[in-house]
Amino acid sequence: MLKKRSYFKTRSLPYLLILPQVLITLTFFYWPAVQGVIASFKVSDPFGFRSKFVWFDNFIALFTDPLYLKSIATTLFFSGSVAIVSIACGLFLATMANRVLKLTTMTRTLLIWPYAIAPAISGILWLFLLHPSYGVVAIGLENWFGIDWNPLLKSSNAMLMIVMASAWKNISYNFVFFLAGLQAIPKSLIEAAAIDGASPFRRFWTITFPLLSPTFFFVTVMTIIFSFFESFGVIHAVTQGGPGGSTNILVYKVYQDGFIGLNLGSSAAQSVVLMGLIILITVLQFKYVERKVQYTG
Amino acid sequence: MSKIKCFWLVMAVGMLISFAGSAFAKPIDIQWWHAMRGARGEVVQHIVDQFNNSQSDYHVVATYKGAYDEVVNAGVAAVRAGKQPHILQSFEVGTQTMMLSGAIYPVHQLMADKGYKVDWSEYLQPVLSYYMNADGNLMSMPFNSSTPVMYYNVDLFKKAGIPMLSKDKPVTWDQLGEITGKLVKSGVEGGLVTAWQSWTQVENYSAIHNIPFASRANGYEGLDTKLMINNDKVVNHVTRLKSWMDDNRFYYGGQKYQGPKSEFIAQNAGVYIDSISGIAKLKKAVKDFTWDVAPLPVEAWMKEPQNSIIGGASLWVFNGLPKKDYAGVAAFLKHLAGNESQIYWHKQTGYFPITLKAYDKLKADGYYAANPLQEVGIKQLTRRIPTKISRGLRLGYFIQIRNIINEELELVWNGSKTPQQALDTAVSRSNTKLREFERIYK
Numbered sequence: 001m002l003k004k005r006s007y008f009k010t011r012s013l014p015y016l017l018i019l020p021q022v023l024i025t026l027t028f029f030y031w032p033a034v035q036g037v038i039a040s041f042k043v044s045d046p047f048g049f050r051s052k053f054v055w056f057d058n059f060i061a062l063f064t065d066p067l068y069l070k071s072i073a074t075t076l077f078f079s080g081s082v083a084i085v086s087i088a089c090g091l092f093l094a095t096m097a098n099r100v101l102k103l104t105t106m107t108r109t110l111l112i113w114p115y116a117i118a119p120a121i122s123g124i125l126w127l128f129l130l131h132p133s134y135g136v137v138a139i140g141l142e143n144w145f146g147i148d149w150n151p152l153l154k155s156s157n158a159m160l161m162i163v164m165a166s167a168w169k170n171i172s173y174n175f176v177f178f179l180a181g182l183q184a185i186p187k188s189l190i191e192a193a194a195i196d197g198a199s200p201f202r203r204f205w206t207i208t209f210p211l212l213s214p215t216f217f218f219v220t221v222m223t224i225i226f227s228f229f230e231s232f233g234v235i236h237a238v239t240q241g242g243p244g245g246s247t248n249i250l251v252y253k254v255y256q257d258g259f260i261g262l263n264l265g266s267s268a269a270q271s272v273v274l275m276g277l278i279i280l281i282t283v284l285q286f287k288y289v290e291r292k293v294q295y296t297g
Numbered sequence: 298m299s300k301i302k303c304f305w306l307v308m309a310v311g312m313l314i315s316f317a318g319s320a321f322a323k324p325i326d327i328q329w330w331h332a333m334r335g336a337r338g339e340v341v342q343h344i345v346d347q348f349n350n351s352q353s354d355y356h357v358v359a360t361y362k363g364a365y366d367e368v369v370n371a372g373v374a375a376v377r378a379g380k381q382p383h384i385l386q387s388f389e390v391g392t393q394t395m396m397l398s399g400a401i402y403p404v405h406q407l408m409a410d411k412g413y414k415v416d417w418s419e420y421l422q423p424v425l426s427y428y429m430n431a432d433g434n435l436m437s438m439p440f441n442s443s444t445p446v447m448y449y450n451v452d453l454f455k456k457a458g459i460p461m462l463s464k465d466k467p468v469t470w471d472q473l474g475e476i477t478g479k480l481v482k483s484g485v486e487g488g489l490v491t492a493w494q495s496w497t498q499v500e501n502y503s504a505i506h507n508i509p510f511a512s513r514a515n516g517y518e519g520l521d522t523k524l525m526i527n528n529d530k531v532v533n534h535v536t537r538l539k540s541w542m543d544d545n546r547f548y549y550g551g552q553k554y555q556g557p558k559s560e561f562i563a564q565n566a567g568v569y570i571d572s573i574s575g576i577a578k579l580k581k582a583v584k585d586f587t588w589d590v591a592p593l594p595v596e597a598w599m600k601e602p603q604n605s606i607i608g609g610a611s612l613w614v615f616n617g618l619p620k621k622d623y624a625g626v627a628a629f630l631k632h633l634a635g636n637e638s639q640i641y642w643h644k645q646t647g648y649f650p651i652t653l654k655a656y657d658k659l660k661a662d663g664y665y666a667a668n669p670l671q672e673v674g675i676k677q678l679t680r681r682i683p684t685k686i687s688r689g690l691r692l693g694y695f696i697q698i699r700n701i702i703n704e705e706l707e708l709v710w711n712g713s714k715t716p717q718q719a720l721d722t723a724v725s726r727s728n729t730k731l732r733e734f735e736r737i738y739k
């Protein structure tokens with residue numbers, strides 16, 4: 001290990017240097033978060049003229065509401081599906097691409113484009129394909145395959161649609177990271193294994209995959225966080241939580257209850273639960289998954 | 298150096314000019330935040346310009362702040378920061394929240410304080426009644442108001458041998474069943490589609506048939522109101538629609554208007570229920586068939602159908618601003634309610650004129666003879682004096698309650714629940730929301 005250490009002559013200088021970052025973090029992250037936690041213990045009118053401290057009532061109301069518990073289950077299912085689909089496809093495409101071609105920077109940049117598309121636009125694109133009234137693919141499904149495709153009424157169809165729209169965006173992002181990870185693996189290792197007679201699958205499983213684990217770990221965390229929060233745009237554009245609340249994931253419910261419905265106490269409590277959930281998932285990942293991750297070859 | 302000096306010079310001159318400008322022109326700015334985009338926004342601006350040009354004491358600044366929910370949220374944030382606009386446009390479902398906010402200056406009081414003797418009986422009562430308190434005092438100024446009507450495809454009706462519908466006398470729901478049956482038999486894919494199902498099939502259905510939507514006079518008389526939509530009549534109506542789904546006489550196109558409208562335009566459905574604002578949209582979009590408008594269907598047992606109820610938005614005046622501004626706000630509201638503004642507004646947007654005078658003037662000028670489509674909604678709205686049940690709905694968390702109704706109806710349409718189960722759940726879920734709301738204001 002190289003020693004990297006800077007020395008400061010005065011004690012205050014380093015604090016001064018990190019001050020802007022600390023200020024930004026405090027103002028834009030901690031202050032709103034604390035406000036949110038405070039609001040979750042209150043019921044108040046939107047204008048803030050009347051507000052009452054109610055202890056844990058907002059949380060009790062949430063966890064005794066079967067629909068909220070259903071929304072948690074929906075969220076976990078949705079995030080899990082998005083993660084599996086986008087990671088599996090990204091990894092598969094990256095492995096294939098790594099075998100056949102050396103991609104130029106240009107090509108790689110182009111491949112990440114879907115990620116640069118705003119989630120709402122991605123949702124609209126998929127809606128144009130799959131809307132039962134005017135979707136090209138939906139009409140094709142019905143006319144040629146006789147499938148009664150109707151995400152407006154069928155929960156499974158709606159879920160499939162938002163998983164596809166969200167995963168599609170993330171495949172390209174995951175692809176680029178996996179490809180970079182794959183190209184960083186020394187060729188000599190794989191060639192040596194090949195000479196020793198290891199099959200392509202065994203080479204992948206015992207050499208490539210462990211060496212790729214930091215990327216894998218990073219991509220998993222990012223995808224889950226994405227599907228918890230940024231998929232909002234997709235859902236807002238495609239299903240608005242329907243049909244019958246079957247795609248109403250937590251973050252969309254926060255928006256519906258808080259922004260649209262002006263039910264601030266409940267919506268704040270939901271944000272706190274959401275924050276807790278994402279902290280829990282991240283901690284678990286770091287605790288149990290990261291142990292198995294190998295950072296150096 | 299000289300460049301910097303030059304820059305300061307320009308700045309100084311600029312500041313001088315702007316100071317001088319403000320010293321000469323003294324009109325007080327009146328801020329109005331609204332949700333009228335595009336063509337409607339231009340109509341709003343035109344009416345504002347007319348007011349600004351007509352006098353020199355006040356200058357109304359109309360600002361588009363986004364969709365309804367965004368405007369309301371902007372208003373909430375502004376009040377919290379003490380920087381509220383004078384006038385805020387809020388949608389009808391937010392009426393209860395705005396009324397109880399403690400942040401508003403009731404319109405009837407503002408007009409009286411500023412010396413305007415407004416004869417409120419000269420206004421369209423079903424429009425006013427939506428924004429009145431239990432004592433019949435107007436809390437906000439109605440602005441854009443609409444009501445649902447029924448559109449039908451004239452060509453498909455002719456093909457199926459169905460006579461055209463009357464513009465005054467509503468068909469019965471049983472007749473509509475026969476009509477849609479004939480349509481489907483003649484080869485049309487579907488019969489009826491409806492936009493905004495909670496508004497058209499539950500709220501308006503209840504009002505027209507004088508069925509209470511919620512206890513305590515639909516919430517007008519107390520926050521301890523409870524939803525009552527799981528009554529036999531509404532359940533039967535939903536059951537009938539569900540049974541129509543079996544042979545495609547009814548067909549679900551989504552909660553809002555886009556899906557159902559596109560089914561109607563694509564001629565997949567021969568009958569389409571939506572707000573009167575659909576007239577302008579269909580005029581633009583439909584090229585290959587003729588269509589017409591009829592009043593909403595009514596049950597055969599309902600001999601004297603009530604008025605339908607409105608949707609749309611009204612203008613709320615915030616309190617806590619400099620006293621001298623309010624005379625300007627009142628003058629502007631008077632201008633808005635004036636004949637010229639109302640007639641222009643109705644002709645350009647299709648939203649109702651809010652005064653009888655404007656309505657009579659339009660009639661006298663032969664506007665409705667030339668545009669019969671525009672009168673169907675207004676006749677349906679004014680066909681009877683509103684009762685305590687048909688005057689409107691006054692519920693807390695109404696947006697969420699609508700959402701609950703939409704969700705539960707979808708569960709009926711996709712077969713997960715029976716109509717009775719779904720409406721029972723809708724009532725109990727909504728009542729939880731109503732109690733949460735009540736608790737804030739206790």
